[in-house]
Amino acid sequence: MDATYVGILAVVLMLGLIYVGMHIGIALALVSFICVAILRSPEVAGRMVAAAANDSVREDLFSVVPLFVLLGLLVSMSGVGRDTFDVAERFMRRIKAGLGVATVQANAIFAAITGVSVASATIFAKVAVPEMRRHGYSKRFSVGVVAGSSVLGMLIPPSLLLIIYGVVAEESVGKLFIAGILPGLLLAAMFSLMIVALAYLKPPMIFERVDDAGPGRRDTLLSVMRKALPIAVLITVVLGGLYTGFFNPTEAAAVGAAVAFIIALLRRSLDGTKIWQVLVATGHVAVSVLFLIMAASLYSRMLALAGLPENIASTLRDLGLGAEGFLGCYVLVVVLLGCIIDSVSIMLIVLPIVTPIAESFGFDKIWFGIITVIAVEVGLLTPPFGISVYTVKASLDDPSITVWDVFAGTFPFVLCMLACLGVIIAVPEIATVLVR
Numbered sequence: 493m494d495a496t497y498v499g500i501l502a503v504v505l506m507l508g509l510i511y512v513g514m515h516i517g518i519a520l521a522l523v524s525f526i527c528v529a530i531l532r533s534p535e536v537a538g539r540m541v542a543a544a545a546n547d548s549v550r551e552d553l554f555s556v557v558p559l560f561v562l563l564g565l566l567v568s569m570s571g572v573g574r575d576t577f578d579v580a581e582r583f584m585r586r587i588k589a590g591l592g593v594a595t596v597q598a599n600a601i602f603a604a605i606t607g608v609s610v611a612s613a614t615i616f617a618k619v620a621v622p623e624m625r626r627h628g629y630s631k632r633f634s635v636g637v638v639a640g641s642s643v644l645g646m647l648i649p650p651s652l653l654l655i656i657y658g659v660v661a662e663e664s665v666g667k668l669f670i671a672g673i674l675p676g677l678l679l680a681a682m683f684s685l686m687i688v689a690l691a692y693l694k695p696p697m698i699f700e701r702v703d704d705a706g707p708g709r710r711d712t713l714l715s716v717m718r719k720a721l722p723i724a725v726l727i728t729v730v731l732g733g734l735y736t737g738f739f740n741p742t743e744a745a746a747v748g749a750a751v752a753f754i755i756a757l758l759r760r761s762l763d764g765t766k767i768w769q770v771l772v773a774t775g776h777v778a779v780s781v782l783f784l785i786m787a788a789s790l791y792s793r794m795l796a797l798a799g800l801p802e803n804i805a806s807t808l809r810d811l812g813l814g815a816e817g818f819l820g821c822y823v824l825v826v827v828l829l830g831c832i833i834d835s836v837s838i839m840l841i842v843l844p845i846v847t848p849i850a851e852s853f854g855f856d857k858i859w860f861g862i863i864t865v866i867a868v869e870v871g872l873l874t875p876p877f878g879i880s881v882y883t884v885k886a887s888l889d890d891p892s893i894t895v896w897d898v899f900a901g902t903f904p905f906v907l908c909m910l911a912c913l914g915v916i917i918a919v920p921e922i923a924t925v926l927v928r
Contacts, residue, residue: 560652
């Protein structure tokens with residue numbers, strides 16, 4: 493059988509297995525083994541599986557995954573998320589729709605510590621939504637702003653998706669972290685401006701009671717500074733050490749996790765049972781992600797053996813689509829895939845195919861990574877999958893708020909993300925200027 497047809501068969505078969513419910517990692521590994529056995533022999537396929545597993549396990553960079561997961565769980569357990577919202581609320585109270593803006597800013601700050609969208613969605617659904625509802629914000633906006641701004645955790649470094657992109661695309665994770673700063677801040681600023689604009693132009697979309705009552709708490713400046721201190725320490729240790737070159741990503745994650753552990757102990761947020769729960773949860777998440785990366789490595793080698801990426805690139809050039817046409821089709825496919833499968837799976841499926849094509853068109857791999865992460869993040873908010881939407885719904889004890897209320901509330905944020913994506917495509921320097 494022609495190698496290209498085997499590559500196409502691999503993609504179709506893998507999507508079919510995922511559709512019927514097979515775990516993405518098992519589907520990637522099984523299809524890759526079968527297709528290499530067809531192209532070469534079962535013995536070669538077995539050796540390739542062993543080589544992919546060995547290369548994945550021995551790579552030092554992969555240790556950054558469990559460490560950042562541990563950091564995020566410890567920060568969540570210590571109550572830093574609630575304090576982040578309190579600090580942002582204190583400084584945004586004079587702005588119309590200030591609680592909405594505070595939620596966005598708190599998510600941005602929290603993202604700079606943890607880098608996991610689900611953690612942000614869980615914490616701020618419990619902290620921000622009751623406050624906004626109490627002060628007259630509509631239920632759709634209250635849940636929409638939490639789910640919408642939670643995606644900042646996957647763009648503002650440190651970011652799990654940027655780590656995965658760096659591993660699969662063989663690009664520097666440290667450079668990707670630096671590249672994510674300006675796009676992340678741009679997206680957070682666009683979210684905030686959109687909220688303020690809607691508050692003045694379309695008040696019923698924001699408030700059930702048009703007269704925004706504003707925040708009820710009146711924390712003193714001293715109490716706010718006390719709450720801000722652990723946040724500032726974590727950001728300084730993790731991001732400061734990373735961007736000054738004092739730490740590499742793995743060391744920054746390890747030191748950050750140690751500092752978060754100390755903060756949690758000082759706050760008496762941990763006991764023996766909770767420590768065990770954090771370690772078990774870290775193991776579950778890390779093993780799942782690392783197994784996916786190992787399977788994706790095997791999948792990537794199989795596609796390269798079949799020559800599928802090169803043939804697709806050649807076909808696109810023959811069709812005359814050009815770099816712009818390829819990029820437009822790619823973004824559309826990623827956004828549509830986000831409606832049916834999770835973000836990590838999307839990246840592991842498409843990156844081995846499209847990364848060589850992007851390189852053949854001369855795209856900057858770091859800029860292409862930022863484009864990929866933003867496009868993938870849109871899927872966190874779109875039906876029917878929308879993992880951030882379901883996380884917010886599951887975190888709330890309010891039967892009056894439906895899943896479709898959350899989806900409706902996130903729609904303006906989806907439009908904002910697409911606009912931000914367009915800006916970064918048009919002005920690549922936003923993603924590359926700090927790196928280059």
